[in-house]
Amino acid sequence: MFAVTTNDVPGYRITQVLGEVMGLTVRSANFGQNFTAGFRALGGGEMPEYTKVIYESRWEVMNRMWGEAQARGANAVVAMRFDSGSIGNFTEFCAYGTAVVIEPIAGEAPANPTQPQS
16 A cells, blocks of 8 residues: 555546545653653753654554555545644644545556555
């Protein structure tokens, strides 16, 4: 399955638009992560404890979005975006896009978008 930020997939034609799909999660760092990151903040620089939470959250919402798209019969998501916001001490992460069915344009794309070309 393709998930792209563009409105189309080069070499493919969109044959069906199945609607908006999204994945959502609300997360917080645990006490240990907050404690360690607090000390790191004194010196500046990256706080890997928070980077890990954000990275894992993005993968989770992408997987949820892909699952919703597949349940609708899609084989691609176009115009995919991430969004985040805070709710009190928690952070909300969302991945969303438009679930579509695509097919290769003759001679321009592989027959199966999930298989890399060799």
